Amino acid sequence: QQQVKQSPQSLIVQKGGISIINCAYENTAFDYFPWYQQFPGKGPALLIAIRPDVSEKKEGRFTISFNKSAKQFSLHIMDSQPGDSATYFCAGGTGGFKTIFGAGTRLFVKA
Amino acid sequence: NAGVTQTPKFQVLKTGQSMTLQCAQDMNHEYMSWYRQDPGMGLRLIHYSVGAGITDQGEVPNGYNVSRSTTEDFPLRLLSAAPSQTSVYFCASSLLQGFQETQYFGPGTRLLVL
Numbered sequence: 001q002q003q004v005k006q007s008p009q010s011l012i013v014q015k016g017g018i019s020i021i022n023c024a025y026e027n028t029a030f031d032y033f034p035w036y037q038q039f040p041g042k043g044p045a046l047l048i049a050i051r052p053d054v055s056e057k058k059e060g061r062f063t064i065s066f067n068k069s070a071k072q073f074s075l076h077i078m079d080s081q082p083g084d085s086a087t088y089f090c091a092g093g094t095g096g097f098k099t100i101f102g103a104g105t106r107l108f109v110k111a
Numbered sequence: 112n113a114g115v116t117q118t119p120k121f122q123v124l125k126t127g128q129s130m131t132l133q134c135a136q137d138m139n140h141e142y143m144s145w146y147r148q149d150p151g152m153g154l155r156l157i158h159y160s161v162g163a164g165i166t167d168q169g170e171v172p173n174g175y176n177v178s179r180s181t182t183e184d185f186p187l188r189l190l191s192a193a194p195s196q197t198s199v200y201f202c203a204s205s206l207l208q209g210f211q212e213t214q215y216f217g218p219g220t221r222l223l224v225l
């Protein structure tokens with residue numbers, strides 16, 4: 001049973017374009033939705049996060065959109081750069097700690 | 112401040128062998144967790160701990176044991192290694208900042224079970 005479903009598996013975007021990654025969750029007890037970025041050979045690092053009482057959060061070029069009724073949320077990367085090429089994971093957390101991850105999206109930004 | 116450290120970086124085991132993956136953090140975080148990462152499956156939670164002496168199971172706990180005798184250390188033990196446990200293992204520690212949980216991940220241990 002996959003509690004957090006993420007799509008697409010991989011994504012190729014031109015430099016300067018918008019990268020969009022989507023996630024859907026099943027567990028309505030989730031109260032925290034982070035996105036993590038992982039470069040090859042490294043551990044994941046927190047990128048941005050949102051709570052379910054907020055519909056959108058923006059930090060620099062990264063925006064999370066959240067739709068509580070549809071149980072969906074997405075990451076938008078504006079003005080995508082080659083340095084953004086990495087694997088991105090969405091996740092859902094309960095009680096501020098027990099985090100369940102999606103399967104990941106490999107993003108490649110073409111120069 | 113080293114953050115989260117993991118040893119070893121790489122390990123090869125034979126089926127049936129046991130071993131312990133070490134994890135330590137120097138940030139005085141209460142919460143620590145172990146994940147395994149497999150291609151196409153993201154990170155799956157194995158075990159977690161909310162403080163010294165307290166542990167609980169995650170999504171995929173079978174074949175693994177943990178203990179938390181100190182705040183700093185959270186070792187993961189493979190009791191009898193199986194090829195299905197070939198994976199990359201990440202340890203993480205968590206700090207609650209207001210509502211936001213910030214998990215800090217270690218660099219990972221690559222495990223190959225033959």
